[in-house]
Amino acid sequence: MKKIMSFLILGCICGCVKEEAIPVVVDFEFEVFNDDFSVPVQIVFFNRTQGAEDYEWRFEGGSPSRSVNRNPGVIQYESQGTYEIELIGSNQDGSRDSKLIEIRIDEPVVIDFEINNLVDNFSPAVYTFTNTSTGATTYSWTFDEGTPPTSSERDPGEVVFVNPGEHQVMLEVSNGRETYDLQKTVTVAPLLLSDFGYQPAFEDDDYQVPVRIQFENNSISATSFQWSFTGAATSTTNDENPEIIFTDPGIQTITLTSSNGKDSKTTEKTIEVFANTNLRTFTDVRLGINTAHTSNTIGSFFSIADRETYTNNEINNEIGKTIDLVFFGLNEEFTRNRFVSPDRLSETTFEPLQNPKNTVFINSQELCNCIASLSAQEFDALQNDARLRDLTIEETPGGLQSFDNVEAPRVVLFQTQEGKKGAIKIKQFVRDGQNSYIIVDIKVQKESTNL
Template identity: 45%
Template sequence: MRQYRNHIVFGLLFGFLVSCAKEVALPIDPNFDIEVVDHDYSVPVYVKINNQTEGADTFQWTFDGGEPATSTDKNPGTILYNRAGNFTISLKASNRDGTQETKSMGLSIDEAIVPNFKINVEGDDFAPVTITIENTTKGATTFDWTFAGGIPQKFDARTPGKIVFQESGDHVITLEAGNGRETHTITDTVVVASGVSADFEMEPAFEDDDFQAPVTLNLINNSTSAIGYEWTFEAADLSNSTEINPTVTFHTPGVHQIKLKAYNNKRSSTKIKEVTIYENTNLRVLENIELGISTAHNSNQVGAFFSTTTREVYKADEIAPDDASFIDIAFFALNQDFNFNKFVSPDEVQDYTFGPIPNAKHTKFINLQESCECEATLTVAEFDVMEDDSLLAVLNIEETIGGIQDFDNSVLPRIVLFETWDGRKGAIKIKEFVQDGTNSHIVVDVKVQKQ
């Protein structure tokens, strides 16, 4: 009887326990939040899911518009959205008791902001410059423009009107394009050319650097922001020109004007300069020429050859191998003591320790006027006051046995007369004998006819 009662008690207790287990089934609290990476809501958008659900064993995620579109992971990680729109993230959570709960959350994805614009310049780029803007920005709803140095300087709509830049220089245009949650910035530059300015330089031809008539000038145009030029010349072989860099010759002495008008499509500028042309003295004056002794020349330290045409001194290694006919003066000194010196014709230098000069021409010299026994004479005083070729023109330069002889350094200054192969007469004034070993040389002035 006792055993029977125990069975009854155990059955009642088991039923009670089963009844209690059904009543305490675990509830589910579905919960999650999202984090937009870098707070960037413009596609592509990356969204991190943070699952905070309690009481669930299984999870079914649905990501509308996302990649991936679904997941059964408790923590699905990062979801990618490649298109704009309003989307829903849904979670269905369940447990072993058969309990299911759901939660959904909305997500708004913006179009990607791609700022871009094109500058259109009306006409040329000379100040003032007017531009218009072609705005090709995508994904933006707000626009903030800044035009550095422009009129206007600010604008806050999609397409600004005309902008004017009055001053030359680089002007930066800035666009901040936004969608309410983020902005992107882009810049470009308008280069405005400086206002037209006329300017030029006058460069005489090499043979006309003394500005004695006739004078040929090469005009070097330094104008800025111009597209055309109008030159006007006074008393020249040309009266006007439209070339950029013309060449003009003035034949008469006096003060003459050269006028340049430079212009573009908007403005013009004028520059006037004066040039003074002098009377032609037909005399070239060359000063402080250094001519070396033979060892100085042959060792390429101080040249002994000179050209009255190029006005240059030439060392041994500077002689043109095919034609050096422009050399018309050659000096020979035996040593640094200057006890044997003479000027020799270029076509005879090979007789005086020098190498021959290719295509050399003959120059007549009178080294010793005192021994010449000829009519040609010129004093130091006459050389010093010579301002034209009148004294040289009347000289009859003859080569005599006495006149071509050598000289020493006992007479200083010394005047040596010469006549080039083309009939130009001249005089050399030896001013100094410089004793400096293999660098020893003389210092001379030369006055020679131009023609």
């Protein structure tokens, strides 16, 4: 009886229990690689759904576009736009749920701009900027020392820079989620400056008329030039670096006006030009004895045109053609000394020159037995070539005689192959063994007056 009652009670309990379906709650999260929403975009999805056994993903515009996996892996988007993403979850109990979201994929943000200089970069310099950026929706410009200093326009229009030097231009762009910046430099030329230097021609360094002068334009930020000269063969020119011949003695004025289309500056300088004495002077010239010359310590060969003394190893065929004066000192005792014509070196221990000049010398005025004479005092008094012009310089056996160092100063007269007359004043005999030498001053006509 008791067993029968137990079965009846159990049957009642079991008959009252109902089977309940498990609910599906769909949810998911996602992460954008590098937080970069500009195409190409890669997104990984994390399924947080509960109660589902089957899944269906739909990725509008994505690749792949659908998946039935619980976690679909990485989905890639190649085109800009707003796309739907939907996940549907279900189970065998018939429960079903879904979640739908939208995601915005942005156009790639590319930042760049072009700098356009209007007219030139002289102060005040005007620039415009062409914005070639793509994918951005807002713009922020900053112009270092510019007017205006900032702008939020896509293309900011004209910007003026006054101060010389480099100025930074910064552009910052954004699409609302990403921000990029780019910096470039504009350069404003230095302020206009007018200035010049000058250098006389080699043969005109005594500034005696006519004197040829090369001008060097040192102006800054200039594009055009206006020169004016007093006392010159050319009074005005627009050349940048003119060469001018001054013909009138006196203090001459040079004026340079430099311009660049926006500004002009003027500078003025003076040059003193002297009357032509037709006399060139060389002072403290050292001429070595024969051993000093051949050992290349102190040269014995002098070129009036080059204004140089040459040692043995410096003589070549071209230089040899220019030699006017050759000093031959026999020894350090200065017992026998004379100046020798370059075409008569066979009378010395020197090597002969190719195509040598002929120079007439009077080494010993006291033995010359000729009318030409010039004392040391008269040499010092020479201010022009008048005295030299009156001399008749002839070669005589007595005049070619050697001299010693007993008399100092001593004056040696000469006439070059071109007919230029001159005088050498031997001021000092310096004993230094095989490197002994004499110190001389030379005065010679710049141009011959008797040929």
